[in-house]
Amino acid sequence: MQIIVKKIWHRDAHRIGLFLKYDNATNSQLRKMGAVFSKSLRCWYLDYNVFNYKLISQTFENLLIENPKNKETQPLAGLTPSRDLPDIATSKFQLDSSQQKNNPEHITDIDSLKTKMRLELLPNLGKYWVFKMHYFQTISKQLLAVKGVYWNANYKVYMAMRNAKVQEQVENILNISPFFPANDYYKNESVFNGEEIILQPHPEDLKWMEVYLPPYLVLREKIKRFSMCRYSTVKNCYLLPAAPSVYEGLLLQFEPHNVLLSNQLPKGYLMKQNLPNRKQLDLSQTKSRIFNQVPDAAHDYISQMVDTILALNYSSSTLQTYTSSFLKFLKDNQYRDPKTITQAEMTKYLASIMERGLSATSGHSIVNALQFYYQQVLKLKNFELSLPRPKKEKKLPTVLTMEECLQIFRVVDNPKHKLLLLIGYGAGLRVSEIVTLQWQDILFTEHKIHIKNAKGKKDRIVMLPYSIVNTLEYYRKLYQPNHYVFEGQFAGEPYSTGSVQSVMREAIKKSGLSKKATVHTLRHSFATHLLEGGTDIRYIQKFLGHASIKTTTIYTHVTKMATDKVTSPLDSLVDENNKKRLID
Structure with a gap:
């Protein structure tokens, strides 16, 4: 089994990425080492340090390091140096406590620091400058120690108050001057005179209207709070239900900003029935999420299943659970026609996923999804689907006094x-x-x-x-x-x-x-x-x-x-022994 080793950036830190084809035995070894699988990068990863690098090289033999500059790979021989993992594979960087304190990311010069920070200044948000950068422990602590600098966990950006004192302190920490625009200090910018929001019909679905906003983050963040808001990457606009109540909501929300609302919708385009109810919205959003994940090879099978579930008036959570479980089953069987898969193959598949450590609840979900597909979608009434049910773990609920x-x-x-x-x-x-x-x-x-x-x-x-x-x-x-x-x-x-x-x-x-x-x-x-x-x-x-x-x-x-009325036999034994001592 050949494993490609890469230095990757994942979850706000550098990691050691391990890319390999699926192999149950190798995956088990990686789990024992503490490796975690990333669904987004499709690889296993460990923390970026010398200990993990040595552990990998000692555990696996056929390792390759990918060189990111020329996209070539080279075999490892012991601890062979590499331009991809220089600070781990070479011995000149020691991870002692003194060096970690001064340079936790193993960066030895300021020019290297500027390159690796990857600073990016984003549009202003109200009274804040917004910027993002790769995580460096020392620099992050210094930034957050500045009064007026905050970390926004939702958007994973730093927010700095737009005043001269904060600007000076932040630029000194980053060792980059100027970083923020000159004299771009906070004033009351909630009013956008001369700007307009344009409303246009959505030809693909007349129940929706297209909303085009000026390039101000404050306005964009405000429209995102509309519960039924969707963003169209194709048209670079927001979509909202074409209903009078939504139009009135736009007027109320953006009136304080003095933004002109340019209504270019045809007469009678706004209708009350265009406003979806909560059930309709949940189902449409769930359906959209499902088909965004479905490849072409499985589209017809999943489409039939979705239509059947909706026809039976099942909930959006059932729709999500059944289709995701069935899609996993199709994927693991190379998207074969479900009619050609035998019960013996289904049982073997279920055994394999249980062996991989899948929870009993997930196993039950897959069994339920298969039962539903073969009995309700394919209408195989004479086909008895008898699969073993994984035994559930019996866990007691947490209870407060x-x-x-x-x-x-x-x-x-x-x-x-x-x-x-x-x-x-x-x-x-x-x-x-x-x-x-x-x-x-x-x-x-x-x-x-x-x-x-x-x-x-x-x-x-x-x-x-x-x-x-x-x-x-x-x-x-x-x-x-x-x-x-x-x-x-x-x-x-x-x-x-x-x-x-x-x-x-x-x-x-x-x-x-x-x-x-x-x-x-x-x-x-x-x-x-x-x-x-x-x-x-x-x-x-x-x-x-x-x-x-x-x-x-x-x-x-x-x-x-x-439990309170039951006495342990040990307590009874001790009490009896104490009584005998008193008598003696």
Whole structure:
């Protein structure tokens, strides 16, 4: 097995990249060494240091180093020097603590540093200069120590306040002057007089309109926040639903910037029915993501499967899970016609992926996808697909005590954030059910909540805790939401599940708890505390919306009632021995 070794830049650092054809035995060796597989680069990689380089050269024999300058490869002989890995393969660079402190990236001169930083100045964002560069530990620490310099993790860029003092400090650290434009200091630039946003029809799909923006990052970032916004790389414009409410939203959002909205749409082009509902939007986005990953060889098979799933009114998550699992199956079988693949080959394939360390849940997903394709898509009713089901690992859910739940709620100051956690715990809701909760679903007089179209497209009735009724009414007066109980950044849009999880993570951090808990942990805790309080498990099943009582019975294994009453035989032995000593 021949392995090509490259120096690569991946995840903000240099790595040792290992490129090779698929081989199960070699992959197992790489995993034991701590190597990680990169799906984007299609290679295995390790941290860029001497230890890993020596480990690779000692473990594998047939190694080649690719020379990036002339794209040739040369065999390794022990620790043969290479222009691709100079600081690892040669011995003149020692990784002692003193050299790491002064030069962690093993760069010995300033000219080399300038070349390797790959500095790039991006368009201004409000009162900040925006720039990016390759990661260097020492330089990054010095930059972030400057007051007014920040790291934006979402866009992976540095943001520096546009004033003279910050400019001087940053340019001194980078040892490049001038780097920022001269006298480009922050003034109130929220007004863009003379600029215009152009709206044009989208001939490919008349339900959408094309939005052309001036080249200002502030305006572009603002339009990205529209939940249904898409970007067309072909036309270099943004696409939004051609609906009157969206047009009104554009007017409201860009009015403070004094940007002219040039409406070049034909009369009657904007129609209310062009605004997709959430289900339609989720399905269309999921479908688009799927076909972006499907090669031509598998297009017909996946297209038939997608059409069948949509016709059966399955959810977008089922669509994503089934198609991705089936696509993996096709890929591993060289995109052969599924009709020609025998059950024996399917069983062998399933055994091979389990041997590779795939989780039981992923194995079940593949089995379900195959069952669906052969029975529902190909309509092979007489064809009995009997595949072995991978045994699932039996894991107990993480559960918080009542005291720990109270500790979490106490550290949350924002009323909206506190209420969504309280209602998630108090009613045992999933995070998706929290964000899609509407005011019309809360039955105040009956002290109940009507959960609609939940997992499995099922409705259910859950309790509305008496203790949060007054809080809910006060919250409604304070925030005045219209449709959803917890609205997102824009009116009429629900709060995102990611934001709810972020609220929970911050609350766990502030509370000082060592347990790894999510919003779903509150749901587990709700069920466990009800069971400990003596509630019949069948009622708990209805509150949680479980189709089978077997799913609910897992909470019987984590309740304190089941464990506190049982005494260890060791404790009994010690107690008996102590009694004998007292008697003697």
